[in-house]
Amino acid sequence: MERAVPLAVPLGQAEVFQALQRLHMTIFSQSVSPCGKFLAAGNNYGQIAIFSLSAALSSEAKEESKKPVVTFQAHDGPVYSMISTDRHLLSAGDGEVKAWLWVEVLKKGCKELWHRQPPYRTSLEVPEINALLLVPKENSLILAGGDCQLHTMDLETGTFTRALRGHTDYIHCLALRERSPEVLSGGEDGAVRLWDLRVAKEVQTIEVYKHEECSRPHNGRWIGCLATDSDWMVCGGGPALTLWHLRSSTPTTIFPMRAPQKHVTFYQDLILSAGQGRCVNQWQLSGELKAQVPGSSPGLLSLSLNQQPAAPECKVLTAAGNSCRVDVFTNLGYRAFSLSF
């Protein structure tokens, strides 16, 4: 018998282009709404999609509820980083940071609330913003990226108050020490720097690649991710994923993971990390691999833990990376489903 080929097979020009776009999509950033029910995801085409976690997690979830509620073009370039305040969604990509009202984002055709560009020195190429960090105590936002500086922006006035210089290559990631107003930054130059916001100075530098235990020259020296918890700091990238004791600046645990890690976070007494490869890795602090939960993307770039107290039913871990899908883990053991662009 003849094969039943539907007449509308996706072979038209538009369909092929769409399929290719989806195939080559990378989701760089995620952020959970302050109410905890929505998840924003930004991709390499500059689009931000808002997924409804509550709808996708509800018992009568259908295929459509795993599709974005709204998708809109936020930036011209990729959306590298996103973060949520109690009212706003801040997104950053090539050169500028934009603010969107969460309330309006859910409606179609919303416009940005404001956008700011840090004072850059070069004009040849607009440096990207790779990391955003909120400092609640002084109500400011720290932006870091291509121009090797940490820019502090006052959220009240929208002005850039200071720039912290010290990195010799672009900055990948930021982390805030909660007790004291100190910020950690890791960059392409292989160094993790500790900044004191009160004096706006670099107080400590750890050049990870110089420590033989964790150095992996064939992967490069870049620090792709870091997280901190009181005196502890975990960082990874080109060098192996390593747990550091900050006060003594010594690596305490080296996690046996070959692939470079792109995202790491503390969760209860575990460390979650993701990067090259399909899996979300769960580590004991002692360095044992507790579990490897496979996701649907060939490589992961960001993890997001929804710990908003407002929506306890939506307490999930989401992971996104080199695909158009956002994997949702309802518990840490396995992947429940994927949200898809």
Added chain:
Amino acid sequence: MSSESSKKRKPKVIRSDGAPAEGKRNRSDTEQEGKYYSEEAEVDLRDPGRDYELYKYTCQELQRLMAEIQDLKSRGGKDVAIEIEERRIQSCVHFMTLKKLNRLAHIRLKKGRDQTHEAKQKVDAYHLQLQNLLYEVMHLQKEITKCLEFKSKHEEIDLVSLEEFYKEAPPDISKAEVTMGDPHQQTLARLDWELEQRKRLAEKYRESLSNKEKILKEIEVKKEYLSSLQPRLNSIMQASLPVQEYLFMPFDQAHKQYETARHLPPPLYVLFVQATAYGQACAHMKSSSQPPRQDKTLSVAIEGSVDEAKALFKPPEDSQDDESDSDAEEEQTTKRRRPTLGVQLDDKRKEMLKRHPLSVMLDLKCKDDSVLHLTFYYLMNLNIMTVKAKVTTATELITPISAGDLLSPDSVLSCLFPGDHGKKTPNPANQYQFDKVGILTLRDYVLDLGHPYLWVQKLGGLHFPKEQPQHTVIADHSLSASHMETTMKLLKIRVQSRLALHKQFASLEHGIVPVTSDCQYLFPAKVVSRLVKWVMIVHEDYMELHFTKDIVEAGLAGDTNLYYMALIERGTAKLQAAVVLNPGYSSIPPIFRLCLNWKGEKTNSNDDNIRAMESEVNVCYKELCGPRPSHQLLTNQLQRLCVLLDVYLETESHDDSVEGPKEFPQEKMCLRLFRGPSRMKPFKYNHPQGFFSHR
């Protein structure tokens, strides 16, 4: 006795006549003579009755005398004789009296006769007069009835109504004061008016007639002129034939074609008409925009035998014999072998798949003088149309091995519209027909019959519903017309892109990436990576490659596509590229999947930059299209891959632990080596400045 009487009368007459001579002798006689004696007059005076008495008396006397004489004679004696004598004298007197009486009787008789006759004549005359009068009366009566029965002509005339009459007629005709009370006058007046009007109309009629006459004459003249024109035109046509041939304007041929076209089946006819119309419209547009060139880009012709087509209209049993000779032979042979069931089925299949003897040839000429020959057939029993395609080029092509299927009739038109692979019958009713004769699918017959693409049906005006089988289908001009332009354009684009690919493949096989001068700006001047291999692979092989899974999963690797494998090398680095070439090239771009063998195997799943490279050629293909109609896309994509490989290798961070210099020193100018969370390399080439940056 009579002689005696006549003797006696004579002397009397003489006596009377000779009286004057003897008058002296007898006075009485003379007196008598002098008084004029007329016996006729005497008659009047005498009474016929007394005469009758006298006659009777005389006769009796005579009888008595006779008897006495006899007596006397019989007794004889001497005295008798005296007595006899006496008696004789007495008898003589009596005789005289008798004679007189006789005469008188005669006269009387004559007189009576005369009188009767006279009276009779009178009566006759009166009678005649009476007859005449009666006749006259009758005639007059007849005349009267005739008059009474007379019908006037005017009663039949449909007169205008009274009101109208008084309204319209001029007063000298209507004479209202006279005619109002008198119906006779009124009628007369109305008749007058009628007459007046009729006269006018008659006048008009005459005028119109003369007018008509005039026009007829004019027409006649013009007709004569026209008929005289025909032979002249014919002679002009004859004379212009060489010119037509010289200028490629085959008007005559076109005319002949229209004749043949009448025998086309409806769908082919629709196609023929629409294609011809489109061709002419194109020619017009061209000639108006660029006058000097008037070459036809679309030519339409009809092929096949008209006689066979005509034969089809005869009763069906004839039509079968009217097939070509070979067919007839075949039929004979099959008749001989009839017993086997399989042959019978075979026969039925052949009958079902029979084509109409006429076909329409469409030659679509492209800008570079290559021609796409399309032959459209009509399958009579299936009510679908099929097409066979052939491409001829102006110059002989060296056929590269990898270009095998590019121009093959089987695949050159595949998927002209998305999903239209032309291997399945578009008429849902056919499936039932197939089931009957045991044809599983039309796919097996497509090579022989031609492809029943959907667009072909649309060009022929055949529209098939997707459901509802057994639906009657009528050839529809509007459907064909609405699809003609787009289809022709697509066909042209298809042929041109195939030819362009054909050319590109020829170079690619020799490891040359034929970048044209107008696309040179897309690439830096120095490209070190080289294409070393370009081969065709089959669909199954492509499916089994380990780095193409996501393409297959995304449904982009259908069996209508063509598959190729390219190998790009630089030093020890080998980049494999698996290419999916959609039949809709170049509007649908070729899709690349990469696998780099250098310091381990790198694919998009373990190296973000390989993924970025794929995305550069697959997603950002639009900037590689070059000038329209972007046939150079494939070449540009391959060249771009070479550049990307250069960038990838040169920007790879140097491993300090390895001794010796870098294998690939950085020659490209880059602003930054890495950027963003996924550490992208600067793949974007900025043309005039010649440096690389991040996208």
